[in-house]
Amino acid sequence: MFCLLAFIVLGVISVFNAAYRDLAKEAYDCVFRRITLRPCNTGFKEKMQAKLVGKMLSKSVWAARILNKNFELFSWILFLSTILSIFWAGKGLYNFYMYGSCNGLNQTGFCALDPTGENNKISAAGASCGGGSGDESVVTLEGVDLSLFPTKQIGAADTVVMIGCFACEYTRKAYPLVKQLLAEHEANFVFAHYPVKEGMMDLLDMEYCAEQQNPDLYWQLIDRLLTMDVAALTDVAQIDGVLTELGYDVAALRACEADPQTTVGVTARRIELEKTNIYGTPLIFINEKGLVGPKPYRVYERML
Amino acid sequence: MTDSYRADFQILEGDALIYFDNACQTLRPKQVLSAMNEYYEQYPACGGRSMHRLAARVSQQVDQARARIARFIDARDKKEIVFTRNTTEGINLVAHSLGLRAGDVVITSDKEHNSNLIPWQVLQQKLGIKHVIVATDQDGLLDLEAYQHALTQGVALVSMGYVSNLDGVAQPVERIIQLAHAAGAKVLLDGAQAVPHHKLSVTQLDVDFLAFSGHKMLGPSGIGVLYGKSQLLAELEPFLVGGDTVAFSTYTSHEFLAAPEKFEAGLQDYAGIIGLGAAVAYLEQVGFDAIVARELELNQFLTKELTTIKGLHLIGPQDPSLRSGIISFYVDGKDHHKIALMLDEVAGICVRSGQHCVHSWFHDRRLAGSVRASVYFYNTLAEAEVFVTQLRKVLSVL
Numbered sequence: 039m040f041c042l043l044a045f046i047v048l049g050v051i052s053v054f055n056a057a058y059r060d061l062a063k064e065a066y067d068c069v070f071r072r073i074t075l076r077p078c079n080t081g082f083k084e085k086m087q088a089k090l091v092g093k094m095l096s097k098s099v100w101a102a103r104i105l106n107k108n109f110e111l112f113s114w115i116l117f118l119s120t121i122l123s124i125f126w127a128g129k130g131l132y133n134f135y136m137y138g139s140c141n142g143l144n145q146t147g148f149c150a151l152d153p154t155g156e157n158n159k160i161s162a163a164g165a166s167c168g169g170g171s172g173d174e175s176v177v178t179l180e181g182v183d184l185s186l187f188p189t190k191q192i193g194a195a196d197t198v199v200m201i202g203c204f205a206c207e208y209t210r211k212a213y214p215l216v217k218q219l220l221a222e223h224e225a226n227f228v229f230a231h232y233p234v235k236e237g238m239m240d241l242l243d244m245e246y247c248a249e250q251q252n253p254d255l256y257w258q259l260i261d262r263l264l265t266m267d268v269a270a271l272t273d274v275a276q277i278d279g280v281l282t283e284l285g286y287d288v289a290a291l292r293a294c295e296a297d298p299q300t301t302v303g304v305t306a307r308r309i310e311l312e313k314t315n316i317y318g319t320p321l322i323f324i325n326e327k328g329l330v331g332p333k334p335y336r337v338y339e340r341m342l
Numbered sequence: 343m344t345d346s347y348r349a350d351f352q353i354l355e356g357d358a359l360i361y362f363d364n365a366c367q368t369l370r371p372k373q374v375l376s377a378m379n380e381y382y383e384q385y386p387a388c389g390g391r392s393m394h395r396l397a398a399r400v401s402q403q404v405d406q407a408r409a410r411i412a413r414f415i416d417a418r419d420k421k422e423i424v425f426t427r428n429t430t431e432g433i434n435l436v437a438h439s440l441g442l443r444a445g446d447v448v449i450t451s452d453k454e455h456n457s458n459l460i461p462w463q464v465l466q467q468k469l470g471i472k473h474v475i476v477a478t479d480q481d482g483l484l485d486l487e488a489y490q491h492a493l494t495q496g497v498a499l500v501s502m503g504y505v506s507n508l509d510g511v512a513q514p515v516e517r518i519i520q521l522a523h524a525a526g527a528k529v530l531l532d533g534a535q536a537v538p539h540h541k542l543s544v545t546q547l548d549v550d551f552l553a554f555s556g557h558k559m560l561g562p563s564g565i566g567v568l569y570g571k572s573q574l575l576a577e578l579e580p581f582l583v584g585g586d587t588v589a590f591s592t593y594t595s596h597e598f599l600a601a602p603e604k605f606e607a608g609l610q611d612y613a614g615i616i617g618l619g620a621a622v623a624y625l626e627q628v629g630f631d632a633i634v635a636r637e638l639e640l641n642q643f644l645t646k647e648l649t650t651i652k653g654l655h656l657i658g659p660q661d662p663s664l665r666s667g668i669i670s671f672y673v674d675g676k677d678h679h680k681i682a683l684m685l686d687e688v689a690g691i692c693v694r695s696g697q698h699c700v701h702s703w704f705h706d707r708r709l710a711g712s713v714r715a716s717v718y719f720y721n722t723l724a725e726a727e728v729f730v731t732q733l734r735k736v737l738s739v740l
Contacts, residue, residue: 081679084677084679084680085679085683087680088677088679088681088682088683088684088687089684089687091684091739091740092683092684092685092686092687092688092736093687095684095688095735095736095739096687096688099735099738099739103738103739106739106740
């Protein structure tokens with residue numbers, strides 16, 4: 039068992055350090071002989087055991103004796119640990135490639151490949167922008183009436199639903215990737231503003247009315263809102279400037295915002311969004327599969 | 343005493359290393375290294391062939407080394423010194439040049455180094471010579487009665503290790519040679535473990551051939567010596583032939599030089615030869631009296647201490663004075679390789695483990711191998727004490 043363990047460990051180490059390659063070859067020879075039902079007569083195990091026990095002997099006679107006496111047992115334990123570690127490392131790599139997180143889809147635990155958790159960061163619902171917590175496994179589009187939301191319907195088989203907040207840096211990080219995805223692949227696109235940052239509630243009515251007033255201009259508007267300076271989002275004059283620049287009738291928008299029917303429409307959207315079990319932005323559904331936080335582009339692309 | 347010489351061995355500076363593997367090869371003093379460096383730095387040329395000043399100096403230095411080595415073993419003539427790569431090559435030279443034929447008998451003991459076993463096995467298979475092995479007794483000494491009996495079979499050559507690398511036991515070579523000569527046989531001695539450790543006179547021994555290595559006597563590796571009586575060397579056919587072995591050649595014929603040149607084919611290891619000359623000079627300076635005394639002192643101490651360890655068995659006689667600087671042992675239930683590796687790991691103690699190229703002896707006795715500690719004049723009692731302490735520690739764990 040020790041030879042197999044040593045072969046695995048030394049094999050990995052020797053990829054990075056040539057000094058261990060001869061030992062790895064010796065371990066391989068030993069493993070090969072065992073596999074082919076021949077005795078391992080290379081003395082590799084004895085050599086390594088003596089070296090390890092010798093090192094331990096310099097520290098503690100007692101510990102060295104225990105190690106020497108139970109060397110095979112320790113080998114088994116380390117071997118199983120190594121196999122489990124390799125399995126989990128492989129699973130982590132797979133998850134990272136597939137979902138942008140070592141721990142699986144929307145899992146926020148520590149990931150060595152994304153140590154700061156950038157791929158899972160969200161702006162929490164009901165709080166100022168920051169790390170949110172919730173149950174990633176229950177985000178869903180089931181029962182959600184998407185017809186209430188602005189939709190760029192191109193009759194494609196795939197649908198991307200982006201629920202984000204204009205001022206959320208993680209929504210803003212994901213947005214260019216979603217844009218790229220839509221540019222490179224045919225997909226219907228649904229956008230919903232879900233305010234999680236201070237002052238963003240004020241934009242709910244405005245963006246609702248803007249969509250009502252001119253659905254075509256709406257997509258240019260959200261593009262501007264998601265890319266402009268965040269501080270400008272709470273500056274009415276600057277927002278009005280953008281609207282005017284895009285060709286909106288600002289006075290009509292103001293009137294729309296004051297209309298009680300707007301509140302009804304906005305509330306209806308809000309109720310639908312809550313059905314997704316959203317707990318932070320961005321929440322992106324690609325063909326109904328929910329992704330919380332900005333993922334690498336490959337993850338979005340893979341889901342189409 | 344010999345402690346003052348430790349300063350000449352750079353590797354022994356500090357306490358990081360205890361070198362007890364001198365039977366394999368010894369360390370080299372700075373004088374040997376300097377002599378070799380001097381060759382490479384100041385006159386790195388061909389000896390004997392070119393006529394320029396550098397070549398002349400090489401020839402002179404090689405000649406001086408040859409003469410010094412001849413004096414060192416008390417040879418009558420420096421031309422009796424043939425440079426080889428090592429003892430093994432010296433033995434092979436004799437084996438293949440002596441003109442042995444089918445039916446010729448070659449005698450060896452039962453604990454020869456592979457270098458003095460395999461050549462005869464090969465000749466037995468190739469030429470049909472008869473290889474007779476004479477047993478040794480419990481103390482590692484040749485059974486002289488059996489030997490005398492073997493000599494009655496029309497023996498061509500007795501090829502014997504003088505001092506065994508297994509147990510350090512010196513054979514009664516004077517008697518062995520007398521008996522062999524009386525029976526009309528020639529004698530080749532494997533002197534690898536003898537020449538570095540005690541004064542030896544080939545003239546007094548009247549031995550026909552003596553092979554030994556530089557690396558076991560402070561000299562460089564890759565250089566060795568075959569001594570042969572002038573008359574015998576003249577009769578031997580060269581083993582390797584080519585450049586520097588002939589005085590003259592045509593497209594169809596050649597005329598060999600006299601010994602030793604006819605045996606030294608190709609460009610020689612000049613640095614090695616010069617280094618070996620320096621090593622001999624160094625050994626002469628230390629003196630064999632001091633060397634023998636230090637080895638005995640250490641072996642007595644080690645023997646006394648090791649024989650108190652339960653389950654430890656010494657190979658060879660219990661009397662340390664009969665085992666030169668070698669202490670070879672095995673311990674019941676303990677792996678010899680592990681012992682050696684752990685001694686190295688724990689305290690930087692270098693010893694040999696395994697069958698020491700005497701596989702046949704171990705195989706015959708169904709022993710896996712042994713640990714061999716071999717001391718030389720630069721080793722100290724303090725080192726021997728550390729060795730014993732650490733060995734006990736290692737054995738307590740294994």
